[in-house]
Amino acid sequence: MKADRVIRALSALAQEHRLAAFRLLVQAGEEGVAAGALAEKLDVPPSSMSFHLAQLANAGLVAQRRESRSIIYSADYAAMNGLMGYLTENCCGGIACSDDAACLPSPQRKSA
Amino acid sequence: MKADRVIRALSALAQEHRLAAFRLLVQAGEEGVAAGALAEKLDVPPSSMSFHLAQLANAGLVAQRRESRSIIYSADYAAMNGLMGYLTENCCGGIACSDDAACLPSPQRKSA
DNA sequence: CCAATAATTCGATAAATATAGAAATATGGA
DNA sequence: TCCATATTTCTATATTTATCGAATTATTGG
Numbered sequence: 001m002k003a004d005r006v007i008r009a010l011s012a013l014a015q016e017h018r019l020a021a022f023r024l025l026v027q028a029g030e031e032g033v034a035a036g037a038l039a040e041k042l043d044v045p046p047s048s049m050s051f052h053l054a055q056l057a058n059a060g061l062v063a064q065r066r067e068s069r070s071i072i073y074s075a076d077y078a079a080m081n082g083l084m085g086y087l088t089e090n091c092c093g094g095i096a097c098s099d100d101a102a103c104l105p106s107p108q109r110k111s112a
Numbered sequence: 113m114k115a116d117r118v119i120r121a122l123s124a125l126a127q128e129h130r131l132a133a134f135r136l137l138v139q140a141g142e143e144g145v146a147a148g149a150l151a152e153k154l155d156v157p158p159s160s161m162s163f164h165l166a167q168l169a170n171a172g173l174v175a176q177r178r179e180s181r182s183i184i185y186s187a188d189y190a191a192m193n194g195l196m197g198y199l200t201e202n203c204c205g206g207i208a209c210s211d212d213a214a215c216l217p218s219p220q221r222k223s224a
Numbered sequence: 225c226c227a228a229t230a231a232t233t234c235g236a237t238a239a240a241t242a243t244a245g246a247a248a249t250a251t252g253g254a
Numbered sequence: 255t256c257c258a259t260a261t262t263t264c265t266a267t268a269t270t271t272a273t274c275g276a277a278t279t280a281t282t283g284g
Contacts, residue, residue, distance in 0.1 A: 050233080069282065071232090147260075231279085240270080
């Protein structure tokens with residue numbers, strides 16, 4: 001993952017409503033949630049919600065698909081993984097990285 | 113980890129120089145890096161670097177200690193873990209979370 | 225085609241953030 | 255004490271971001 005994209009992802013998540021929306025999407029799974037439903041659940045005007053969803057989409061954190069009149073958003077788990085990986089890259093300079101308290105469980109994991 | 117603190121952490125990381133600084137600190141480990149060394153390495157004026165480091169510290173992502181004339185910054189790995197955990201909480205609604213392509217390796221991990 | 229629904233884009237304004245020079249604060253050594 | 259070093263705080267300015275009503279675009283059903 002490139003630095004520029006990581007920053008867009010972090011910026012996208014660094015906002016109350018977007019963070020809340022993303023978490024709802026993470027929990028919703030592949031099925032996703034409609035834009036309007038998110039707006040209602042978060043008590044945000046539709047135009048504001050749309051603005052925020054556009055940022056999440058631009059950062060590649062969510063996918064969108066039309067379903068009849070609604071536009072359904074869903075979390076992109078691969079992007080989320082990429083973000084985590086970038087932050088923890090070369091954690092601790094390789095030393096003591098398996099130490100429970102000091103570092104992440106599996107910082108440079110590529111796949112299961 | 114509380115939402116407010118998560119947002120401060122994400123905001124802190126969502127900036128070119130701060131993200132770069134944090135990554136250097138993550139890689140440096142417990143030893144840490146002096147403020148001036150970071151400023152030089154990132155080619156940022158000392159006052160700007162100080163501003164950015166203050167944000168990282170305020171977000172709880174880094175610790176600082178004085179060592180003679182220098183102030184040494186180091187990454188707080190526990191905070192980083194907390195951030196990751198928050199983002200992936202209840203990933204996929206519990207379904208298919210072990211699936212390699214769909215979700216994180218160990219999203220709700222509490223300790224090793 | 226027309227009305228209703230769902231969402232986005234536009235536009236104007238308010239608020240927060242980044243930048244960096246200058247001044248101030250701490251530390252260590254001669 | 256005086257000077258050099260290391261960093262932070264102050265201050266001003268430029269830039270970016272958030273908000274949300276109004277207008278616009280897309281879809282469905284009558």
